[in-house]
Amino acid sequence: MNPLQVRHVREALVRQFEEHIDLSDLDDKTPARHREQSFLSRALAAMTVQHVAGAGPADAAASVIDGFDDWGIDAVAVSEDVPHVWLVQAKWSDNGNASLDQASALKFKQGFDLLLREEYARFNKRFQGLADRVDRAFGEGEVKITLVVALLGRPVLADAVNFVFKQACKETEPMTDVRVMGLPDFHELVRSGVGEPKIGLAARLDGCASVPEPFKAYYGTMHAGDVASWYEEHGDRLFAKNIRTSLGLTTVNRSITDTLVKRPDHFWYFNNGITVLCDSVRRTAKFANAAGGPGDFVLAGASVVNGAQTVAAIHAAVKQAPDVASAGRVWVRLISLEDCPEGFAIEVTQATNTQNQVKARDYAALDERQARLRDDFALSLHKTYVYKRGDVDPAPDAGCSIVEAATALSCANRNPELAMRAKQNQELLWEFGANGSYRLLFGAQPTAYRVWRSVLVLRTALAHLAEGNRTREGRAAQVAEHGDLLIVHLVMQQLVHEAFDDQGAEWESVLVRVPSLTDSALEWLIHHFDAEYPNNSALVTFKHPQKCRQLVDLALESARSGQPRPELPAEYSPTPKENERKAAAVPVIVNSGRVADGSPVEFRPVTGPERRTLLPWITEDPRRGQATWVNDRRRPLLWAADGKQYSPTGLTMQMLKLAPGEPPKAVQGTTRWYLPGVGSLAAIADSIRSGETD
Structure with missing residues (x-):
């Protein structure tokens, strides 16, 4: 406990977030003490987001979802640059002794599991404004998820709490990690300034030289171990003025780390180096007269504005192999801003981060097989094949790109x-090399016919999946989204005997079969997913190679067996008949007297298309997502947007009609309208039917 540190943090929270934190869910009857504690807890969650995700005060406050139906998650932040989601649970204490008990940790994990299962509708309206961003991030292959525990106390978790988080990470490895922040961390943020921390660094440059004018700068090489120590002490705060922080374990960063671990003497030749902007750069007296030799420097207000990925990868390499990697050298520039004009730092940051980068795809363009494939497309098919980045992709009927070709060939591979x-x-x-994808896809020089026909199957299958996505819900929708390319793979494996390379083959008759094969592949994949992993999320399962191979083998065997397609649960694809059954929920609720007249009801979309169509529309006018319950068996929802009464399904269809976009074929309105802190109308009716109580 440190009362002075607690006071400093409290004052900073009030100063930064008093105008931004939403307390509208607390009415006038809420005691002042409870209101104050709610503010401080939510502001602490916002400050956490501000630090870990680099958000401004307003955006950080908007990420706070604390309240009814938050499922133990106080804030949700999403990186726009790379797929990274932070889930925050914050605990405030006036005495600076906040801790996390096992019950809170279990609830946090329960909320995490709901998000992984994409049960976004279970969360409150604050989360609904973030749902589509979370959904897009989860749809990316290499999404990173960080569970952040923010305690205004000691940054230590009890063994029972640690066990809960270890289980969460084990179930979702390798995409999840845990970070604990405590009072010392928050006080340091407040002391140094969350927005632009004033970091002091020491640097020794070998082969040191200077640029005296027009603006003072120094350059040379540093040992990788010294750079790693910067990151060890300051983390992502090193990149406060950069366009982006470390992107995590990307393919490029893995390559940087591997070079340092395996060939540290080559690292300087392979890496572009680091640029550090400093409020001031002071060279010490030591080695001051050694021209071209070493130089010791003290850096005030330092920020790495180019090379964030290099710094983070160096740190990872040094932790992995400290004796070897530390000896590597990296090129470093130190630029002093003491005599620079206003805006110069921003110009340097933008210029050093917007130069065109060479990507792995560019090396594929050097392969002569790509040029031969381009010529084969032109001469055999009279179509265009684009394989150089920067060239405009052809219209769909006119050809395809190397990216679409590689994706199709990936699905066609056994x-x-x-x-x-x-x-x-x-x-x-x-990826090149013996087991790299590129060699497996293009090594045998596929013909233009094989590539083009594979692309047509890919397009047809994906288009058919997209069409069906308007009516799928629950786990069926999740399998279709996260397993879409595996579904195309299953379709391709059922077409292996077709004449992909035969110039005279009639391909339209093959494409006509693709929608039916896609439906069969999807249904069998869902069936076996439910049978083998009934409690797992598709998001996690379809990132696991062994589980995917198992499911694909089972689904392919079933699809080839000729047996009737499996019957899936009705709730996966609601029919009008099912809607009528769910509509009966309204008289059940009215007859029970369970919901009082005037109770607030809010809309929460269930499917991805609904989120993309309705959430932006509701954001324009929040009344569109609000209604009041009226105990009327036909029209129990009094819509705040127009003051008229609707049935749950009728109001949902009306909203879909008014909002931009095409409405789905079937809607269960009672599964979209929620009483905050209680549940959906459908769930309330089911509870009444089964005789359960709150």
Whole structure:
């Protein structure tokens, strides 16, 4: 306990977030003490987001979802640059002794599990404004999820609490990690300033030289171990003025780390180096007269504005192999801002981060097989094949790009892992080497006919899946989204005997079969997913190679067996008849007297298309997502947007009609309208039917 540190943090929370934290769910009857504690807890969650995700005060406050139906998650932040989601649970204490008990940790994990299962409708309206961003991030192959425990107390978790988080990480490895922040961390943030921390660094440059004018700068090489120590002490705060922080364990960063671990003497030749902007750069007297020799420097207000990925990868390499990696050298520039004009720091940051980068796909363009494939497309098919980055992709009927070709060939390959790689990260398509995707896809020089016909199957299957997504719900929708390329793989494996390379083959008759094969592949994949992993989320399962191979083998065997397609649960694809049954929920609720007249009801979309269509529309006018319950058996929802009464399904259809976009074919309105802190109308009716109580 440190009362002075607690006071400093409290004052900073009030100063930064008093105008931004939403307390509208607390009415006038809420005691002042409770209101104050709610503010401080939510502001602490916002400050955490501000630090870990680099958000401004307003955006950080908007990430706070604390309140009814938060499921133990106080804030949710999503990186726009790379797929990274932070889930925060914050605990405030006036005495600076906040801790996390096992019950709170279990509730936090329960909320995490709901998000992984994409049960977004279970969360409150504050989360609904973030749902689509979370959904898009989860749809990316290499999404990173960080569970952040923010305690205004000691940053230590009890063994029972640690066990809960270890289980969460084990179930979702390798995409999840845990971070604990305590009073010392928050006080340091407040002391140094969350927005632009004033970091002091020491640097020794070998082969040191200077640029005296127009603006003072120094350059030379540093040992990787010294750079790693910067990150060890300051973390992502080193990159406060950078366009982005470390992107995590990307393909490029893995390559940087591998070079330092395996060939540290080559690192300087392979890496572009680091640029550090400093409020001031002071050279010490030691080695001051050694021209071209070493130089010791003291850096005030330092920020790495180019090379964030290099710094983070160096740190990872040094932790992995300290004796070897520390000896590597990296090129470093130190630029002093003491005599620079206003805006110069921003110009340097933008210029050093917007130069065109060479990507792995660019090396594939050097392969002569790509040029031969381009010529084969032109001469055999009279179509265009684009394989150089920067060239405009042709219209769909006129040809395809190397990216679409590689994705289609990945699905056509007998090994489902290639389709998984394409889904996870397209950069993995250009991995060279004996087991790299590129050699497996293009090494045998595929013909233009094979590539083009594979692309047509890919397009047809994905288009059919997209069409069906308007009516799928629950686990069916999740399998269709996260397993889409595995579904195309299953379709391709049922077409292996077709004449992909035969110039005279009639391909339209093959494409006509693709929608039916896609439906069969999807249904069998869902069936076996439910049977083998009934409690797992599709998001996690379809990132696991061994589980994917197992499911693909089972689904392919079933699809080829000729047996009737499996009957899936009705709630996966609601029919009008099912809607009528759910509509009966309204008289059940009215007859029970369970919900009082005037109770607030809020809309929560269930499917991805609904989120994308309705949430932006509701954000324009929040009244569109609000209604009041009226104990009327036909029209129990009094819509705040127009003051008229509707049935739950009728109001949902009316909203879909008014909002931009095409409405789905079937809607269960009672599963979309929620009483905060209680549940959906459908769930309330089911509870009444089964005789359960709150």
